[in-house]
Amino acid sequence: MDPHRLVKDCIKGRPEAQRQLYDEFSEVMLGVCYRYTKSLMDAEDVMQEGFIKVFRNIGQFKFQGELGGWIRKIMVNTALNYLKQNRNYQADLSFFDNGMHPVSDDNPDVKILAGDLADLIRQLPTGYQTIFNLYAVEGFTHVEIGKMLGINEGTSRSQYARARGLLITWLEKQTEEHKTATYVRP
Amino acid sequence: MSGHEFEKQVRQKLNDLKMTPSAGSWETIENKLRKRKHRPAAFYWLPLLIIGLAAGGYLFLNNDRSNNDQKTVLSDKNSTHNVKAQPKISDVNTSRSGSTRVVDQNPTVSRGVLPDAPERESAKEQASGGFFRNVKQGTQTHRDEKSTSADVSSAAQQKDIGTQQTNPTVTQEKSATGRSLSLKISSYPIGAITPSPLIFAQNEKKSQAKKLNKWSYGLSAFAGMSAVNEGHFLNFNNAQVEDVSLVPSFAPRPSYKASSIEPGIAYSGGLFVKRELNRKFSLSLGVNYLQLNTRSKVGDREYGSQVVNAGASGYQFVYSYFRVERDKPSEYHNRYHFIEVPVELHTRLNKSEKTPVLLTTGVAVSQLLKSNSLHFDGTTGVYYKDDRLLNQTQIAAKSGVSIGILNKTTRPLWIGPSAKYNVSKILKKDVSARTNFMSIGIDVKMFIQ
Numbered sequence: 284m285d286p287h288r289l290v291k292d293c294i295k296g297r298p299e300a301q302r303q304l305y306d307e308f309s310e311v312m313l314g315v316c317y318r319y320t321k322s323l324m325d326a327e328d329v330m331q332e333g334f335i336k337v338f339r340n341i342g343q344f345k346f347q348g349e350l351g352g353w354i355r356k357i358m359v360n361t362a363l364n365y366l367k368q369n370r371n372y373q374a375d376l377s378f379f380d381n382g383m384h385p386v387s388d389d390n391p392d393v394k395i396l397a398g399d400l401a402d403l404i405r406q407l408p409t410g411y412q413t414i415f416n417l418y419a420v421e422g423f424t425h426v427e428i429g430k431m432l433g434i435n436e437g438t439s440r441s442q443y444a445r446a447r448g449l450l451i452t453w454l455e456k457q458t459e460e461h462k463t464a465t466y467v468r469p
Numbered sequence: 470m471s472g473h474e475f476e477k478q479v480r481q482k483l484n485d486l487k488m489t490p491s492a493g494s495w496e497t498i499e500n501k502l503r504k505r506k507h508r509p510a511a512f513y514w515l516p517l518l519i520i521g522l523a524a525g526g527y528l529f530l531n532n533d534r535s536n537n538d539q540k541t542v543l544s545d546k547n548s549t550h551n552v553k554a555q556p557k558i559s560d561v562n563t564s565r566s567g568s569t570r571v572v573d574q575n576p577t578v579s580r581g582v583l584p585d586a587p588e589r590e591s592a593k594e595q596a597s598g599g600f601f602r603n604v605k606q607g608t609q610t611h612r613d614e615k616s617t618s619a620d621v622s623s624a625a626q627q628k629d630i631g632t633q634q635t636n637p638t639v640t641q642e643k644s645a646t647g648r649s650l651s652l653k654i655s656s657y658p659i660g661a662i663t664p665s666p667l668i669f670a671q672n673e674k675k676s677q678a679k680k681l682n683k684w685s686y687g688l689s690a691f692a693g694m695s696a697v698n699e700g701h702f703l704n705f706n707n708a709q710v711e712d713v714s715l716v717p718s719f720a721p722r723p724s725y726k727a728s729s730i731e732p733g734i735a736y737s738g739g740l741f742v743k744r745e746l747n748r749k750f751s752l753s754l755g756v757n758y759l760q761l762n763t764r765s766k767v768g769d770r771e772y773g774s775q776v777v778n779a780g781a782s783g784y785q786f787v788y789s790y791f792r793v794e795r796d797k798p799s800e801y802h803n804r805y806h807f808i809e810v811p812v813e814l815h816t817r818l819n820k821s822e823k824t825p826v827l828l829t830t831g832v833a834v835s836q837l838l839k840s841n842s843l844h845f846d847g848t849t850g851v852y853y854k855d856d857r858l859l860n861q862t863q864i865a866a867k868s869g870v871s872i873g874i875l876n877k878t879t880r881p882l883w884i885g886p887s888a889k890y891n892v893s894k895i896l897k898k899d900v901s902a903r904t905n906f907m908s909i910g911i912d913v914k915m916f917i918q
Binding site: 298301302305309310311313314315317318323326327330331334335338339360389390391392393396397398400401404418419420422427429430431432433447451 | 473479486488489495497
């Protein structure tokens with residue numbers, strides 16, 4: 284269906300159009316929410332809340348960009364809000380630079396599947412996970428991330444560097460384990 | 470490999486990530502959507518419903534009154550017929566029929582029988598079997614045939630309806646009936662005389678009129694000051710524009726100090742309907758437009774994309790905002806437009822009819838229509854506008870004292886000081902919940918009926 288028509292029908296509150304929009308974007312958006320949370324159930328909660336916001340505010344979408352991009356922003360926004368408000372995440376949502384994790388400038392090839400990569404990112408501490416997602420995947424600058432999360436730009440930068448280092452270490456370790464597992468003694 | 474190659478790979482991989490939601494996910498969204506959709510509609514319809522009910526009630530009462538008038542006329546006509554059916558008394562009454570008004574229609578009662586007495590006396594006497602006495606007096610009066618017939622004639626001349634036709638008959642009948650009546654009445658058994666239906670109609674009309682007086686309506690207005698208190702009741706010190714940015718308490722953050730909030734003017738105007746519960750208590754319901762104002766200090770206005778941390782809403786971009794200014798701040802007026810439905814109980818503190826003193830207590834539910842108020846983002850030092858952060862529905866407790874003036878005129882007034890405290894917080898609970906509105910001023914109610 285034509286996106287303009289779909290949006291107009293959603294503005295009118297037509298259930299069939301809302302369902303169509305949901306079917307079109309729900310899988311991608313659940314993938315987005317999955318990266319920011321620690322469990323699939325939480326991801327689905329965030330996605331549902333995000334879609335409710337989408338339907339309630341779809342009148343504000345002015346076709347100045349892609350509809351998918353607009354919905355994605357709302358999902359990210361909802362996910363950040365969820366992290367701040369949910370007690371399970373609050374304790375882990377620390378942006379203190381404790382310097383315990385190594386920093387790496389390497390740029391290794393990412394050979395694992397998207398799902399496995401997402402699972403690795405979800406194993407990062409919530410603060411690292413959030414900043415990594417915002418910078419590496421969503422493409423926000425550290426200045427913007429600092430403003431979004433209410434932290435200094437420098438904190439965002441250093442947190443990202445440590446998240447990246449930790450993730451690269453895990454990726455390299457996983458690659459080595461994979462090599463060992465597939466090595467056949469001559 | 471370039472410096473951002475890793476990030477590019479990650480982005481490409483994760484953008485393709487798709488996961489299938491559970492089967493009941495859409496149903497959950499749909500249910501929540503329907504629930505949320507229905508809620509605001511009530512707020513829009515509620516004031517209309519109240520206005521409709523008030524107008525309907527008013528029309529119903531008015532209609533009821535006109536019906537009663539018609540009933541009275543009908544009962545008058547019936548009474549004329551009844552009187553005709555009772556020949557022993559009808560001789561007097563028939564001669565005076567033909568008018569549409571109760572008092573005029575029975576000149577025996579209003580003129581001949583009780584020339585000076587008000588209608589209530591006839592009712593009293595009727596209750597104590599005085600009707601016979603009335604008739605007797607009427608008979609005595611009719612002994613002076615000339616004067617009575619003159620009275621009836623002059624009264625008939627003042628009327629428009631049917632009098633010119635009946636007058637000759639009246640005058641002619643007087644001479645015959647006046648005499649015969651005294652004989653007939655004196656021989657009429659007391660127990661067999663029933664009070665005239667006309668008197669019942671009069672009493673019924675009066676009691677209806679008393680009931681109708683219980684309802685009144687008019688215009689209401691309020692003018693005064695509105696302020697913001699923070700923390701607890703009546704704490705107006707150091708109330709500041711709330712920082713809506715939500716930052717974990719353990720995270721370091723830039724510190725910007727928000728402006729304090731100064732009081733502004735407040736006013737409202739609308740309609741009300743009041744009902745007397747008894748001599749001491751009355752209840753009123755109204756619909757008002759209400760505007761509350763506060764003032765804060767802001768810096769220069771800037772245009773451009775600015776990300777703000779909007780508390781529960783996460784982050785968002787704003788395109789018009791004000792900076793924090795310490796050196797040359799300018800004053801900004803925050804305006805809040807509401808539609809308000811107050812329900813008030815009025816307790817009469819004295820017994821004076823001329824200047825009643827009333828204690829008013831009540832609650833008011835108001836729905837935000839629009840606002841230009843600014844919110845503060847402490848992480849970026851930016852003031853910006855976003856109505857979605859405001860608590861759309863406000864519940865307030867109200868109290869005041871008023872005095873009734875001009876009570877002898879057609880437009881009585883109730884005027885006096887009143888104070889209102891909003892129990893609801895200004896901002897939504899998930900954003901910040903520290904400040905409340907409070908207003909104080911002069912309340913005026915003008916009764917139209």
